[in-house]
Amino acid sequence: MLTEVRIPALPPRSGHAFVELARRHGDFAIVGVAAVITLDPQGVCRQAGIALAGAGPTPIRAEAACARLIGERPTPALLREAAARAGDAAEPDSDLHASAEYRREMAQVLTRRALEQALGRAQGRS
Numbered sequence: 001m002l003t004e005v006r007i008p009a010l011p012p013r014s015g016h017a018f019v020e021l022a023r024r025h026g027d028f029a030i031v032g033v034a035a036v037i038t039l040d041p042q043g044v045c046r047q048a049g050i051a052l053a054g055a056g057p058t059p060i061r062a063e064a065a066c067a068r069l070i071g072e073r074p075t076p077a078l079l080r081e082a083a084a085r086a087g088d089a090a091e092p093d094s095d096l097h098a099s100a101e102y103r104r105e106m107a108q109v110l111t112r113r114a115l116e117q118a119l120g121r122a123q124g125r126s
Contacts, residue, residue, distance in 0.1 A: 010038065014036060015119060015121025016036040017036075017117035018033070019110045030054055030097050030103065031055055031098075033052055035050050035118045036049045039074075044073050045069045045074055048082075050111060052089065055089075055090035055103055055107040065085040066082075068081055
């Protein structure tokens with residue numbers, strides 16, 4: 001029996017975001033993206049995490065996208081590049097809600113949005 005779960009607090013200068021695409025509010029997500037970024041005092045990305053939901057048979061951790069961010073000062077171009085790598089990591093199937101191509105494209109778009117939000121929060125902007 002599970003009696004406790006402990007989740008450590010994020011380090012200072014960290015930001016997170018969750019963005020999803022659903023047909024209606026409250027529906028199961030067609031595609032969802034969770035992102036977290038931690039910056040050092042100079043604004044360089046020291047940690048990054050990106051997870052995709054609805055973009056494959058199981059949740060996907062976009063390792064190549066995260067690796068592209070580490071050690072770099074996030075810029076709009078860098079976030080777009082990382083988002084493209086996340087889209088490449090997607091392995092969606094088509095179903096009656098969305099085609100595989102649409103899900104892959106939305107994984108990329110939503111990753112960019114989630115990274116922008118997480119970065120803003122890490123920089124002290126909401």
